[in-house]
Amino acid sequence: MLKSMLRIAVRHLRKRKGYAVLNILGLTVGIACCLLIFEYVAYERSYESFNPKAGRIVRVQNEEYQNGVMTVPCASSMSALAPTLKKDFPEVEEACRLRHSPLILANDIRNVRFEELKAYYADPATVDIFSVHVLEGDAKTALSAPSKVLLSATSAKKYFGHEDPLGKTLTLHGNGRTWSLEVTGVFADYPANSHMQFDLLVSYKTHSVVNGTYGKPNDPVETSWGWTDFYTYILLREGANRQQFAAKMPAFIDKYYNNLPENLADKDRYNLTVMPLLDIHLYSHYTEEAEPNGDGQSVSFLFLIAFFIIAIAWINYINLSTARSLERAREVGVRKVLGAVRQELIRQFMLESLLLNVVALVAALAVVLVANPLFGRLTGRPLTAIFSLPGLYWEYFAGLFVAGTLLSGIYPALVLSRYQPVAVLKGLFKNAAGGQWLRKGLIVGQFAASIILIAGTVIVYRQVIYMRSQRLGVDIDRTLVLRGARSALTDSAYHGAFDAFKGEVLQVKGVKSITASSNVMGEEILWDTDWWWMQHPGGIRKVSIFMLGVDQDFVGSYGIRMVAGRNFSRDFPSDRRAVLLNETAVRTLGFASPRAALGQLVTTGAKAFDSSLVVGVIADFHNEGLQKAIQPLVLLPNRDGRAHYSLKIEPTDAAATIAAVRKIWDKHFPGDNYTYYFLDEAFDRQYAENERFGQVFALFALFAVAIACFGLLGLSAYNVLQRTKEIGIRKVLGASVSSLLYLLSRDFLVLVIAVPVTWAVMDSWLQSFAYRIGISWWVFGLAGLLAVLVAFVTVGGQAFRAAVANPVHSLRSE
Numbered sequence: 001m002l003k004s005m006l007r008i009a010v011r012h013l014r015k016r017k018g019y020a021v022l023n024i025l026g027l028t029v030g031i032a033c034c035l036l037i038f039e040y041v042a043y044e045r046s047y048e049s050f051n052p053k054a055g056r057i058v059r060v061q062n063e064e065y066q067n068g069v070m071t072v073p074c075a076s077s078m079s080a081l082a083p084t085l086k087k088d089f090p091e092v093e094e095a096c097r098l099r100h101s102p103l104i105l106a107n108d109i110r111n112v113r114f115e116e117l118k119a120y121y122a123d124p125a126t127v128d129i130f131s132v133h134v135l136e137g138d139a140k141t142a143l144s145a146p147s148k149v150l151l152s153a154t155s156a157k158k159y160f161g162h163e164d165p166l167g168k169t170l171t172l173h174g175n176g177r178t179w180s181l182e183v184t185g186v187f188a189d190y191p192a193n194s195h196m197q198f199d200l201l202v203s204y205k206t207h208s209v210v211n212g213t214y215g216k217p218n219d220p221v222e223t224s225w226g227w228t229d230f231y232t233y234i235l236l237r238e239g240a241n242r243q244q245f246a247a248k249m250p251a252f253i254d255k256y257y258n259n260l261p262e263n264l265a266d267k268d269r270y271n272l273t274v275m276p277l278l279d280i281h282l283y284s285h286y287t288e289e290a291e292p293n294g295d296g297q298s299v300s301f302l303f304l305i306a307f308f309i310i311a312i313a314w315i316n317y318i319n320l321s322t323a324r325s326l327e328r329a330r331e332v333g334v335r336k337v338l339g340a341v342r343q344e345l346i347r348q349f350m351l352e353s354l355l356l357n358v359v360a361l362v363a364a365l366a367v368v369l370v371a372n373p374l375f376g377r378l379t380g381r382p383l384t385a386i387f388s389l390p391g392l393y394w395e396y397f398a399g400l401f402v403a404g405t406l407l408s409g410i411y412p413a414l415v416l417s418r419y420q421p422v423a424v425l426k427g428l429f430k431n432a433a434g435g436q437w438l439r440k441g442l443i444v445g446q447f448a449a450s451i452i453l454i455a456g457t458v459i460v461y462r463q464v465i466y467m468r469s470q471r472l473g474v475d476i477d478r479t480l481v482l483r484g485a486r487s488a489l490t491d492s493a494y495h496g497a498f499d500a501f502k503g504e505v506l507q508v509k510g511v512k513s514i515t516a517s518s519n520v521m522g523e524e525i526l527w528d529t530d531w532w533w534m535q536h537p538g539g540i541r542k543v544s545i546f547m548l549g550v551d552q553d554f555v556g557s558y559g560i561r562m563v564a565g566r567n568f569s570r571d572f573p574s575d576r577r578a579v580l581l582n583e584t585a586v587r588t589l590g591f592a593s594p595r596a597a598l599g600q601l602v603t604t605g606a607k608a609f610d611s612s613l614v615v616g617v618i619a620d621f622h623n624e625g626l627q628k629a630i631q632p633l634v635l636l637p638n639r640d641g642r643a644h645y646s647l648k649i650e651p652t653d654a655a656a657t658i659a660a661v662r663k664i665w666d667k668h669f670p671g672d673n674y675t676y677y678f679l680d681e682a683f684d685r686q687y688a689e690n691e692r693f694g695q696v697f698a699l700f701a702l703f704a705v706a707i708a709c710f711g712l713l714g715l716s717a718y719n720v721l722q723r724t725k726e727i728g729i730r731k732v733l734g735a736s737v738s739s740l741l742y743l744l745s746r747d748f749l750v751l752v753i754a755v756p757v758t759w760a761v762m763d764s765w766l767q768s769f770a771y772r773i774g775i776s777w778w779v780f781g782l783a784g785l786l787a788v789l790v791a792f793v794t795v796g797g798q799a800f801r802a803a804v805a806n807p808v809h810s811l812r813s814e
Contacts, residue, residue: 023360027314029367035397044281045299047282066266066269067267075288076229077232079230083222095233096122096125098196100119110160120202121202127140129233135187141184143201154189175494195289229526267542288524309703346410357404454705478648479647482647482674485497485665501669508657511647512650515646525548530545531543531545545634574613578615580615580618581633582619582630585634600614612636
């Protein structure tokens with residue numbers, strides 16, 4: 001029986017090869033797109049899943065409030081937080097701190113030296129909490145004492161080659177000083193799907209040694225409640241309730257910080273929030289994140305698109321199957337006369353649906369295997385070269401595939417099997433109006449989804465173009481940035497070396513200017529503290545302001561506009577205690593205008609910044625991408641300015657300029673690596689994730705429209721075939737080609753008018769940008785117009801051939 005049904009199904013598919021190909025092609029593309037999106041979503045949602053304790057781990061992060069307004073939502077927190085939480089709360093099984101600190105390490109014996117940008121000072125508990133897989137050494141004691149370091153397998157090979165690194169020594173360089181670090185272990189390279197990436201871990205106590213406070217009372221590395229550059233992770237005990245733990249944080253921070261007299265007087269408060277480790281990558285968007293995080297909303301939207309696309313493919317199958325009901329009605333009539341019952345016919349048509357879907361599934365798997373490496377590069381994710389999905393997502397897909405196959409097959413089977421043989425064989429049968437309205441409704445659904453995707457793509461690209469096209473208020477073009485000389489020279493020796501280096505660099509052909517600063521554009525400024533206007537009429541009002549250390553040439557080199565006052569100048573020795581404010585800082589501190597700030601004294605209360613004179617106000621500029629708002633900023637002269645050197649160069653022969661500068665570098669800073677990059681390229685990388693999202697969005701929008709067109713092509717062809725005699729009669733009676741073209745196309749063109757539900761979805765996505773476009777009405781008009789155009793091109797070809805055909809051929813034969 002099954003063999004006979006299978007033979008009939010294959011014969012039917014071979015008889016109508018064109019419809020079979022359209023169905024299989026649409027289903028193949030739909031299934032392949034669904035699987036690729038599932039892989040991307042599975043990877044984005046897999047962060048920290050390798051850690052067996054991930055469900056019990058939380059990050060405690062700090063929000064700073066001033067006068068009741070949150071000023072700094074920060075992923076990091078205080079150095080004293082982790083040990084105090086462990087001491088005060090029995091539900092805390094373990095706690096650890098990590099402090100990000102780029103280091104310069106060297107193996108003096110092999111004469112190799114590298115700048116490690118993924119280095120952290122870490123408590124001993126880090127190994128256990130983060131499930132660091134230690135390959136060599138004792139995981140429990142590797143970070144328990146000062147001057148110890150754990151290396152990743154890749155880092156160990158970089159410094160020691162094929163030698164056993166255990167027990168050997170690396171040299172830590174910084175500010176003209178050196179410290180020896182013993183290699184106490186090697187760990188397997190940390191998985192890429194973690195919100196925190198590290199190539200080496202230095203024992204936390206080493207931080208105190210480098211800071212010069214080890215063993216001293218009130219060591220700030222251990223006990224500070226004001227130094228908030230430390231990531232705090234808590235491992236809760238089995239059965240502990242995370243929400244109840246989080247609810248205890250307000251009283252806890254009140255006790256140790258908020259209720260202290262000086263903080264109550266300043267209206268300066270901290271709020272501690274608890275973020276589950278598994279949520280950090282997709283849902284945490286604080287300042288000072290360890291790595292750029294993903295976007296849970298975008299991932300969820302792509303997941304929804306996967307269902308849209310595969311549903312469109314199954315809708316095509318339903319439409320094409322029911323549209324051909326007139327042709328298959330005679331088959332049903334004959335088979336019923338010969339004794340076939342309805343259940344047998346339903347099984348036959350369901351088998352045909354299953355056969356088509358299985359063939360499409362096999363073809364889709366082949367497409368996915370070929371396309372997966374390209375898709376990985378498009379998304380910027382380290383997807384495996386061979387397609388793979390976690391078991392849970394295979395279960396999702398299997399359920400979706402079975403349900404879709406049944407639903408897409410059951411309706412055509414029920415429709416086709418219900419025909420009465422007497423009516424069919426007498427020629428009294430015609431397509432039911434209800435079936436036509438269902439097909440039209442399904443096509444409306446297809447093109448509504450297509451319009452959503454087209455409009456969404458336009459909005460994403462408009463937002464990216466908007467961000468790229470806005471004036472930053474600062475000139476970053478033709479800027480070569482060198483990572484500053486930090487390791488070989490003491491502070492006293494450094495200034496003389498840098499002045500000599502700067503003088504020689506300015507003599508290089510193609511170099512227009514050079515300036516030093518603690519940060520450059522495109523970097524998140526993490527240096528901030530409370531400032532206040534000393535003569536404020538309302539008394540002391542502390543506000544959090546970010547700080548940027550610069551030299552006298554910074555403002556001029558970057559083309560930053562002076563709004564009031566003057567720039568730092570070598571002609572004013574007193575400028576070493578002067579500051580520049582940006583316009584946002586002027587408003588934040590309470591000045592009536594930029595000019596009113598000139599000559600006023602501001603301070604942090606610390607000796608280094610006491611009674612700082614405001615000598616100038618600069619225009620606001622975007623230090624980071626337009627996803628973030630402009631922050632209040634104070635520029636400090638020659639403060640920590642050895643982090644970056646910015647060179648304005650001529651674009652004519654950049655390679656020669658870079659080589660010439662390197663020779664001067666090696667002369668003055670022989671102990672530091674020469675590392676450079678172009679600032680405009682680095683700045684644009686802030687938009688890379690949005691661009692990739694737009695590309696992925698556009699790709700699947702294209703596939704969705706293509707699948708819809710496959711179905712529309714088949715339907716229009718069959719519509720023309722059914723109306724061949726009608727067209728012939730109309731032509732004989734004088735109908736023009738244009739009127740026939742309109743007649744055959746109008747039903748399909750009306751169907752693509754869909755409600756622009758995109759607005760709500762895309763408006764929510766845009767809320768994540770501090771500076772964003774508005775959603776214009778023409779976006780939906782454009783999306784609808786494109787859908788109409790695609791539909792017209794798809795249908796128009798069939799309609800035109802029918803309209804220009806000779807009516808004699810259609811009327812002379814039955």
